[in-house]
Amino acid sequence: MIEQAANLDAADPLAKWRGEFLLDDAIAYLDGNSLGALPKATPDRIAEVVRREWGEDLISSWNTAGWINLPQRLGAKIAPLVGAKSDEVIAADSVSVNLFKLISAALKLQSQNGQRRKVVLSEPGNFPTDLYMIEGLESQGLAEQRLADRGDIESALGDDVALLMLTHVHYKSGEMFDMARLTKAAHDAGALVLWDLSHSAGAVPVDLNGAGADFAVGCGYKYLNGGPGAPAFAYVAQRHQSGIEQPLSGWMGHAKPFDFTDEYAPAPGVDRLLCGTPPILSMSAMEVGVDLMASIGIAPLVEKSSGLSEFTRAAMAEHIPELECISPADPAVRGSQLSFRHENAYELCQALIARKVIGDFRAPDVLRVGFAPAYVRYADCARLVSELRDMLDSGEWRKAEYAERGAVT
Amino acid sequence: MIEQAANLDAADPLAKWRGEFLLDDAIAYLDGNSLGALPKATPDRIAEVVRREWGEDLISSWNTAGWINLPQRLGAKIAPLVGAKSDEVIAADSVSVNLFKLISAALKLQSQNGQRRKVVLSEPGNFPTDLYMIEGLESQGLAEQRLADRGDIESALGDDVALLMLTHVHYKSGEMFDMARLTKAAHDAGALVLWDLSHSAGAVPVDLNGAGADFAVGCGYKYLNGGPGAPAFAYVAQRHQSGIEQPLSGWMGHAKPFDFTDEYAPAPGVDRLLCGTPPILSMSAMEVGVDLMASIGIAPLVEKSSGLSEFTRAAMAEHIPELECISPADPAVRGSQLSFRHENAYELCQALIARKVIGDFRAPDVLRVGFAPAYVRYADCARLVSELRDMLDSGEWRKAEYAERGAVT
Secondary structure, three states, rough: OOHHHHHHHOOOOOHHHHHEEEEOOEEEEOOOOOOOOOEEEHHHHHHHHHHHHHHHHHHHHHHHHOOOHHHHHHHHHHHHHOOHHHHEEEEEEEEEHHHHHHHHHHHHHHHHOOOOOOEEOOOOOOOOHHHHHHHHHHHOOEEEEEEHHHHHHHHOOOOOEEEEEEEEEOOOEEOOHHHHHHHHHHHHHHOEEEOOOHHHOOOOOOOHEEEEEEEEOOOOOOOOOOOOOOEEEEOOOOHHOOOOOOOOOOOOOOOOOHHHHOOOOOOOOOHHHHHOOOOOOHHHHHHHHHHHHHHHHHHHHHHHHHHHHHHHHHHHHHOOOOEOOOOOOOHEEOOEEEHHHHHHHHHHHHHHHOEEEEHHHHHHEEEEOOOOOOOOHHHHHHHHHHHHHHHHHHHHHHHHHHOOOOOOO | HHHHHHHHHHHHHHHHHHHHEEOOOOOEOOOOOOOOEEEHHHHHHHHHHHHHHHHHHHHHHHHHOOOOHHHHHHHHHHHHOOOOOHEEEEEEOOOHHHHHHHHHHHHHHHOOOOOOEEEEEOOOOOHHHHHHHHHHHHHHHOEEEEOOOHOOHHHHHHOOEEEEEEOOOOOOEEEOOOOOHHHHHHHHHEEEEEEEEEOOOOOOOOHHHHHOOOOOOOOOOOOOOOOOOOEEEEOOOHHHHOOOOOOOOOHHHEEEHHOOOOOOEEOOOOHOOOOOOOOHHHHHHHHHHHHHHHHHHHHHHHHHHHHHHHHHHHHHHHHHOOOOOOOOOHHHEEOOOOEEEEHHHHHHHHHHHHEEEEEEEEEOEEEEOOOOOOOOOOHHHHHHHHHHHHHHHHHHHHHHHHHHOOOOO
């Protein structure tokens, strides 16, 4: 296994890109699906934004450094990674806030089309914030949440469903929905579709235009390497752009924000998804991460992602049969991650981290590892397997220190 | 005037603090009310967050670097600047998004108390995003906007008013409301009160607890020197904290976010105002700015702010009588800024900037200057007056280049 990994790394056309990240050679970082690694170019770029753009050029940087267009510029760079046109994507706020905007917009579109549909259909066990945002609109009396297990989604698409909202790659299991098929099924049933690409963008094939998707959101701090809590992005298909309304109608989404008028008038297109003033430092860091992904290109990223996860799945099955893999065996329906169930997943995860093999734990019993294709090596995956084997054999993970829980577990 | 300014600077107990900002000596920066200057400590702190916390410690920094508690930690540091208790303030999202949360929460509180009140009362010409957020809730059918001129607000507090929402210091005129009086008037009429402190926090006296205010929001990138688009903050009086609901119920506002449950359960207290994952880089920069303001202390900041604006008002009245001051002459009802009307305010502003005297323009005809007390010198104010006099006498501002407009004007 170790030798096979070495051969794969030697033949890996993306191997050189790890050097573009400030990532200690000794670390097997299998948590880029939670927080992407630091691109080597980011510290200098942020220092420039802080010292020159903010410190020296001050307020004029809104024009001269292009801060005012950063959300659009960044959106246009993300677009090709998710199969969208450059004017269909914008960077803004968080995934949660963007979900709220787009669920609202979808419900409004349906009502404008004379539909009484209020149901937002999703699956139980979706990433919590996705469900919580439906609940938020439910608390306002504007939506009705319905959850159907993934096998039952198509049959749950009744004539009261306004929106089908799903996470493309499941955060815990790594299962990937067939975006094109479910989008079509929803449309056939008169529903709109909103895809959460948080665990997809930058790692798996996404073709929003090809699937005919209506709306999408995605995360900046995972495979896009934008930094902790980096802003999110939102996608609106061109055909909906002039028709949508969303209630977080802040001044940055106004057609003429610097006219300072009392009445809101939405900006053209996807710009109307902006709300308040964007966090420029965080968004500037995100641009570096997105630029790096764009330089590599989405096709080779996707290919390597699949190679890494398949190598790991096979090695784990062979060497660690006692850990149940809850991710699909078929790479075609799996994201860039694998999850394994073990009653002591938490302790195993902590013990691995102590050995610089970094994955994460998801309650109650899942050890999750992610494969950020730009910097993960096959050797990292092999190390995961060999360290785990060693640890399970020695019982080292039973040390009391590995059971201690932090605020974020 | 120049000599008087020199004497005032020589006697200024805050003079030394300018050295804590990376601000060119040659610049008279009178736009800290729009974007605060860069604290000297910020670049190193951000480099540390980027390189060590993100780059080296990666995901573990959520625990080890305290990222997960940054919104609360920052809120507690802001609290004494606005007369709040440490558990009444939290840093999150943007002013706009926080307005949406708190307007929603206020409307919900009223309805829970059996009130049919839906009106949100504000003033025409309030900062646009404040009005736009009311409009957003209006578009959802949940609020009704009513605007009353500032002299008529108390009489407009009818029994249908759920919430009085005002900006404490007006962004354009600098007029400051009597927070205590209007809060009492609203309460007497059965309404709740939400104060926007964007142009107040860090520069003028604010006593939210003393006034009995219910809710407030404020801006991180003005007098708090948090950097471009820094996150905002939100305040909820303790008495409301266990009762409020807000629809942006994202996972970071959940009682146990890392339990990943399908049902939303709000976190205790003001934590429930959190929504998505906060932008850590931007929020870390903001902490440096807030720490600096806390080191100086709000009382001397307020005193100097008043000294600077009064010096400038008097000097402008004496030397530039042709510019009409639209800010109140009485410092007790004025924020830390002055605005002057001139039909060529835009050109004058641009010409001043060319001379490194930086104020800003607010459509259609206002030249606005702000006095960030931590780093503005009396000499800067004197220079504004003398450069303006010189420019008006010479007609230099008539050069064509000064009429060109950027995206942000």
